[in-house]
Amino acid sequence: MIDLDLIGIATGNPDHLTAQAVQAMNSADLILLPRKGEAKSDLIDLRRAICTRVLTGPTRIxxxxxxxxxxxxxxADTVDAWHDAIAAAWSAQIAVHLPDGGRLALLVWGDPALYDSSLRIAERLQAGGLPLRVRVVPGLTSLQLLTAAHAIPLNALAGAVTITTGRLLRACGWPDAADTVVVMLDSGCAFDVLEPHGISIWWGAYLGMAEETLFHGPLATVAPRIAAARAALRARHGWIMDIYLLRKDGADVA
Structure with missing residues (x-):
């Protein structure tokens, strides 16, 4: 039997780990760290730094x-095929490093329940016959870190909040019945499809890290500054993780 812990690690700041996450990492026999290419080498370095900070026992990395x-x-087809390939990679590592079973941990950005596919990939392994027992250790999300960094509430007073992706915002525009829209997984400033009048934006990149960058203001004014900063940051680091909140002006907050 493989016990799989999917551990939310926020955005890479070890101070944002929960005590439960630290305990789960130290209880693991093995932690798998994904390499995503040289352009994103900082991502595995952040995970390694977290392990160095919190591991006190013989957990293998x-x-x-x-x-x-x-x-x-x-x-949808390409993502489905990609998840199949990741499941195969996990399975291969388990076969080599935990042939007799044990406890495996994977460190998930943010929280495994919010725009992350680790749970879906684990289901593929279970469907394929691997004896796998899954536990989720929740973590801070970039959404929480964004509202904290800007010191704002998530919702307008009695208002609806929609969490969506850059791809869907670009394809569908402002979601109906939402005073506030949070946009994740935006590969390129999808807010530029909106009529900016009457909308404010709170944007953040590398939240919780030393490189944290924040912008806030009327969308019409701030959007060009965000686009320029985003391009420069991506060029400097080879990758970027950002998120933003859009709110219609005049919506009371609470």
């Missing part, structure tokens, strides 16, 4: 090459 998603073709 093994890095493996993360499959790359095909950028072409139908989005």
């Amino acid at each position: 093994v890095a493996f090459d993360m499959p790359v998603r095909d950028a072409g073709g139908d989005y």
